[in-house]
Amino acid sequence: MADSTTRILVVDDEPRICKLLTELLSREGYSVDTANDAAHALELLDQRPYEMVISDLKMPGMDGFELIETIKRNHPDVAAIMITAYATVETAVQALRHGTDDYVTKPFDINELKKVVGRTLDNKRLARQNQALADELEQARKELLKQNKQPAEAAENLLETNQRLRRTIANLSALHEIIQAITSLLDLKQLLDVCLTQINEKLSVESSSIMLLDDNRTHLVVRASSKAEIVGHRQRVGERISGWVAKYKEPLLIENINTGGRFRPSGYAGYHSNSLLSIPIMIKGKLLGVINVTDRKGDQPFTEDDTTFLAMVAGQLAVAIENARLYRELKQNSIRTVAVIADNIDAREPMTMGHSQRVAEHAVRIARALGLDENVYDVLRTAGNLHDIGMIGICNSILSKPAPLTDQEQTYVRSHSAKGDRILQSLGFLDRVRRIVRHHHEWWNGQGYPDGLKSEEIPFLSRVMAIADAYDAMTSGRPYRSARQPQEALAELERNAGTQFDPNMVAVFVKTHAEEIAARASSTDGTRAGIAIPPARTVGQLGEER
Ligand SMILES: [Fe+2]
Numbered sequence: 001m002a003d004s005t006t007r008i009l010v011v012d013d014e015p016r017i018c019k020l021l022t023e024l025l026s027r028e029g030y031s032v033d034t035a036n037d038a039a040h041a042l043e044l045l046d047q048r049p050y051e052m053v054i055s056d057l058k059m060p061g062m063d064g065f066e067l068i069e070t071i072k073r074n075h076p077d078v079a080a081i082m083i084t085a086y087a088t089v090e091t092a093v094q095a096l097r098h099g100t101d102d103y104v105t106k107p108f109d110i111n112e113l114k115k116v117v118g119r120t121l122d123n124k125r126l127a128r129q130n131q132a133l134a135d136e137l138e139q140a141r142k143e144l145l146k147q148n149k150q151p152a153e154a155a156e157n158l159l160e161t162n163q164r165l166r167r168t169i170a171n172l173s174a175l176h177e178i179i180q181a182i183t184s185l186l187d188l189k190q191l192l193d194v195c196l197t198q199i200n201e202k203l204s205v206e207s208s209s210i211m212l213l214d215d216n217r218t219h220l221v222v223r224a225s226s227k228a229e230i231v232g233h234r235q236r237v238g239e240r241i242s243g244w245v246a247k248y249k250e251p252l253l254i255e256n257i258n259t260g261g262r263f264r265p266s267g268y269a270g271y272h273s274n275s276l277l278s279i280p281i282m283i284k285g286k287l288l289g290v291i292n293v294t295d296r297k298g299d300q301p302f303t304e305d306d307t308t309f310l311a312m313v314a315g316q317l318a319v320a321i322e323n324a325r326l327y328r329e330l331k332q333n334s335i336r337t338v339a340v341i342a343d344n345i346d347a348r349e350p351m352t353m354g355h356s357q358r359v360a361e362h363a364v365r366i367a368r369a370l371g372l373d374e375n376v377y378d379v380l381r382t383a384g385n386l387h388d389i390g391m392i393g394i395c396n397s398i399l400s401k402p403a404p405l406t407d408q409e410q411t412y413v414r415s416h417s418a419k420g421d422r423i424l425q426s427l428g429f430l431d432r433v434r435r436i437v438r439h440h441h442e443w444w445n446g447q448g449y450p451d452g453l454k455s456e457e458i459p460f461l462s463r464v465m466a467i468a469d470a471y472d473a474m475t476s477g478r479p480y481r482s483a484r485q486p487q488e489a490l491a492e493l494e495r496n497a498g499t500q501f502d503p504n505m506v507a508v509f510v511k512t513h514a515e516e517i518a519a520r521a522s523s524t525d526g527t528r529a530g531i532a533i534p535p536a537r538t539v540g541q542l543g544e545e546r
Helices: 015-027 038-047 064-074 089-097 110-182 188-203 240-248 304-348 355-369 375-386 389-393 407-414 416-426 431-438 460-475 486-495 503-525
Strands: 007-011 031-035 052-056 079-084 102-105 205-213 219-225 234-236 252-254 276-283 286-296
Touching: 007 015, 007 038, 015 031, 015 110, 031 038, 038 052, 038 064, 052 064, 052 110, 064 079, 064 089, 079 110, 102 110, 110 188, 110 304, 188 205, 188 219, 188 286, 188 304, 205 240, 219 240, 219 286, 234 240, 240 252, 240 276, 240 286, 252 304, 276 304, 286 304, 304 355, 304 375, 304 389, 355 375, 355 460, 355 503, 375 431, 375 460, 389 416, 407 416, 416 431, 431 460, 460 486, 460 503, 486 503
Parallel strands: 007 031, 007 052, 052 079, 079 102
Antiparallel strands: 205 219, 205 286, 219 234, 252 276, 276 286
16 A cells, blocks of 8 residues: 555546546555646646656647656656557657656556556655665765864864964063063163073074164164174164164064065175064154064074064063163162252362262272272262262251361261161162162271171272272361372371271272372473371271261
8 A cells, every 4th residue: 555645646638537547546545636737737736746647648738748848847856657548669768758757558457557656656766765865975975074074174273273372382481581581671781682692592593683773863773782793883774674674663574685675685794594584673653773683593584473573572672671761861860869969968068069079080990990890880970979968967067067076966977878878778779879878987997887897898889989988088178177188198098998998999099099199290290299198197087077
């Protein structure tokens, strides 16, 4: 028994045939509709689904061939059986050409009809199943291909992502190290040197330089370089590679200078590799300079990753440079401000006018005589100018008193070195300067103030300052005594060496300064000034005079 849902449409202009086939097929369990002509058949086909059409060949209007051809075109899944009165080979071939699946002949052999209908429907179902299987297979094949492809693509993407992440992490780590190394540096030269060393290490380059704009902003000047011989070299903005970067404020990556277009290798004499990278140092849209790197170890060209990394470094360097500049300005402003105060203190008593500045100069002279590094000169100049800043709270009547001070007054005056330290601390001065100021009245034998330090316990530069202070105090007049001659002052220093002063320092200063005095004297009157030995005096007065 066929499935009743299997719907068959019988098309014949003879109602008798329609009725007969309906009875036969219904008995077989099929659901049967009938149409007396092709037009009606096509209408029914448009209205409901059929699995099969059984059509007579000879019909008025559209014949069986044309109907089946139309059905196959519009409903390709519908099976079609042709009914013909004359079954010839030609008829059969023609029927198949028009898409007919099979045919039956009149008069009907009922069993034959059942077989043909059953076989055609089975074939059709089988074909549909085959098609479904083929579709499934195709889908499965596509899925399989997709699944096979996805892991490969995913693996590739994962690898690339991992590599990118590794590079990013490495770059961030390197950047962090550079930031750590440079952010606390306030000395510009040290800052640039450290930054350059870090860049060379992180990018594995042998040649690099940091150029900063000059005050006129017309030239870049090499401020730090792995090639010491080019430090100080000037490059006009707009010219050559770094000048181009400065002019357009854009990074420039040249993978191969030989094919780099407008920039010729001759402009980079001294570099060995072909790949160059130049990055502007910018802050708030303002150009500060340019970082150049070249000569990568292994001769690998620089990449976009390197450009990104160096641009981040340049950003941090710009902030550090700006911080160093602001600190320098702040420090200079503080020094100027405090120096003005110190001058005013000196000026309260006409005879001490310029004392602090002269002490600073003497201190530098002693440092030079002792062969100290030039980097302490600035520290000594600052400390010299500020060494008596603590006197700010001492009233004029004490400073100008034309007589020995009482014990109480003396204690008050002696508090000035510790007060000076506190004042400078509140102004943010470096420890080195504060220590000099605090201890410039300590004695070699430990009898000084404020902390009673002795010999090597006394900071080295404080010992220098003590000699400079005493020398200037002796060679300047005071309300209660006249100025001494330089030779007398030197002799007094020698007399107090080992008690108040560092004896070695005194020896060096006296020798050097005496030679200078003699040289000056011989250049003015041709005679050599002798060093007069003054009468002995009480230690404790030198250098702590008002
Ligand atoms: Fe002092």
